[in-house]
Amino acid sequence: MKPAKSASTRVLIASIAAVPALAALLFAQTPRFHNAPASAAAMTNPYTGQQNAEAGRTVFVQKCAACHGQNAQGTGIIPALTKGPVQAAKPGEIFWYITRGDLMNGMPSWKALPEKERWQVVTYLKNLKNTQGALEGAPASSGADASGALNAPPPKPPFTDFRFEKPGTTRKITVADLPAPFATASAGNGPRLVPRPANVWPQAPEGFKVQLYAADLENPRLIRTAPNGDFFVAEAGPGRILIFRGITPDGKPKLTSTFATGLNQPFGIAFYPLGPNPQWVYVGNTNAVVRFPYENGDLKARGPAQHIADLPSNGRGHITRDIRFSPDGKTMFASVGSGSNVDDPDTHPAEKDRADILAFNPDGSGMHIYAYGIRNPVGLAINPTTGELWCSVNERDALGDNLVPDYITHVQPGGFYGWPWWYIGGHQDPRHPGTHPELKNKVITPDVLLQPHNASLEMTFYTGKQFPAEYDGDIFASEHGSWNKAIRAGYEVIRVPLHQTGHATGEYEDFVTGFVLPDGNVWGRPVGVTVAPDGSLLVTDDGSNSIWRVAYTGK
Ligand code: HEC
Structure with missing residues (x-):
């Protein structure tokens, strides 16, 4: 395979x-911290103590928070610095690493920063150990997206950015549109999260209305509709699965319940067997598939989690694991993203069985690779017209603003999608020159190219009856939003029109936008999307920790 x-x-x-x-x-x-030499480990930090830690914090907020997050909590591929290898490393190793950077993986070199400031930031990082919310109340980062960038000329279509995202706008990116690698610098422009201003609301196309279905969640990620119509929501941070039931006339849940707790960064949720009477709820933890006994209408798991299969995970890299079953019920698919940006699996054993869609028997046996070279496949869905597996993918970083497009595609069994040696058809990744020439002609070009660095997460096919007929069978997907682009893109829900054919044309449309304010600050980040029994869409948002409902009213 x-x-x-x-x-x-x-x-x-x-x-x-x-x-x-x-x-x-x-x-x-x-293992040495990023292969730092012994001489690095031997260096001592001349700038320790509380005062230097404070000064280091200022450096962090100005230079690092845009990527590593205000609380150094990390996001996606950008590691948290409050825990993990950094906290085990010697100060000199961190100093060495920061100085050198890791351009291939999107970490800039900080050589130009005065030595004293580099040591101070090391002192600050070492003081973060086991703290949560280390920078709570810290001033917003003055990150890389200074307001100058917002006054930049409009992007050249088909590429775009948040300033030009507008419900109903059709876009189509083709292979011929791709710029050369490094045509622009690799940006560090993570979202600066702010509360939603009272007068701001998500925008949908004419005839659609957006309501706030639920608020005050904690890190809501994937949302999936159960056969009985309940909505299951994975709260990854707290490790919980919640249930929301029903929609009141003013668009709120009729009741909510906690279905299961004690999970490890849960994301995927699937009901098995397929059909109206499932007996199990499968959950994709970051390191394993587990399942709970279940009958329609249950509000709490009726038994403890059963371990079904381990999934590759070493605490690094992409953490989401979606789960779906094939239409014949014989295969369980799990999406497993890479552990790095572009590490070569030939020389990095930690990448084994990652950047793949894995397949299992429903009891967890028989693991094999269904499709590979898919850097970070997140959302999985079965196309109701063709029965094919589709996925929504985060492509690689650090090649410039408009490379490499994220994508949505049907997945060919045994198919190779390029990572890390090739991208989007036969383009060699410049960080792996000359490697695997024999694979060049095997690289599949995905069906729908999305804005690069969009962070395309959950996807679903529209099977409802509420939207106008032209939406039948279309794809909706949540775009969590970029960090590796000078002016943000994503932070929206998109529609992929299939024109009732079950196949994509390469086009997509902005569907729900408005999560970024005109000044570039971000208040919302779509993650999950599902079709409700009444045909409306529910969208989870882990920026404002809420769930939005998009209904068609025709007005
Ligand atoms: C442009 C975005 C960006 C900026 C700005 C940035 N980093 Fe990073 N950093 C990354 C990425 C991406 C990685 C992961 C690289 C990899 O995959 O190995 C990383 C990795 C690291 C690591 C290693 C973490 C680990 O678990 O191995 C440390 C330490 C670090 N950065 C510190 C800093 C400091 C200190 C600053 C500010 C002076 C900073 N970074 C600024 C993107 C950034």
Whole structure:
């Protein structure tokens, strides 16, 4: 199924294993922090203590928070600095790493920052250990998107940015539109989250109305409609699955309940067997698929979680794992994103079985790779017209504003989508020159190219009866929004029109927009999208921690 990738990884591992002494040497050593040399570890920090930590915090807010987050909590591929390898590393190793950066993976070099400030930021980072909300109340970052960028000339179509996203606008990106790698610098422009101003509301096309269905959630991510019409919502941070039931005449839930707790960054939710009477709710934790016994109408899991299958995860990289079943009920699909931006799996064993869609029997046995080279497949959905598996994908970073497009595509069994050596058809990734020439002609061009760095998350097919007939069978997807683009894009819900054919033309449309304020600050970030039994759409938003309802009223 996956000839080049798994074969070469296997050869590498086999040849290491064949030399026991070498294997012991390689695997026994505590890994160095980003391969920092011993001389780096030996350096001592001349600027320690509370005052230097305070000064380091100022540097962090100005230079680092735009990517690593105001609370150093990280987002997507950008690691948290409050925990993990940074907290285990020696100060000198962090200093060395910050100085050098890791351009290939989107971390700038801070060589130009005075040495003293680099050490101060190290002191600050080391003081973060185990703190949560380290920068609570800190001033908004003066990040890379200074207001100058907002006055920049309009983007050249088909590329766009938040200033020009407008419900109903059709866009189409083709392979011929792709710029060369590094045509623009790799941006560090994470969202600055602000509360939603009272007079601001999400915008939908004419005839649609947006209501606030539920507020005050905690990190709501994927939302999925159960066969009985209940809405299951994964709250990833707290590790919970919630249930919302019904829609009142003013667009609110009739009741809410906590279905299950104690999960590990849950995302995917699937009901099994397919059809009106499921017996299990499957949940995609970041490191495993588990399932709960379930009958229609249950508001609490009727038993503890059963472990179904481990999923690759080492605490690094992409964390979301969606789950879907094939229409015949025989295959369980799980989406597993890469552990890095573009690490080569041939030389990075941690990438084994990642950047793939994995397939299992519903009992968790029989794991195999269904499709590969998909950097971060997030949302999975079954096309009701064709029965095919589709997915929504976050492509790679650090090649410039308009590379590489995110995408939505049907997934070919055994298909190779390029990562990390190739992208969007036969374009070699400049960070892997000359590698795997034999795969060049195997790289599948995805069906719908989206704005690069959009962060395309959950997707669903419209099976409702409320929207006008032209929406039948179309795709809706949530675009969480960019960090690696000088002027933000995404932060919207899009529609992919299929024109009742079950196939995409490459076009997509802005559908719900308005989550970014004119000054570039962000108040909302769509993550999940599902079709309600009444035909309206529900959209989760982990920026404002709420769920929006989009209904067609014709007015
Ligand atoms: C343009 C976005 C961006 C900015 C700005 C940025 N970083 Fe990073 N940083 C990243 C990315 C992306 C990675 C992950 C690289 C990888 O995959 O190995 C990273 C990794 C790191 C790591 C390693 C974390 C780990 O778990 O291994 C440290 C430490 C770090 N950054 C510190 C900083 C500091 C300090 C600043 C400010 C002086 C900063 N970064 C600014 C994007 C950024």
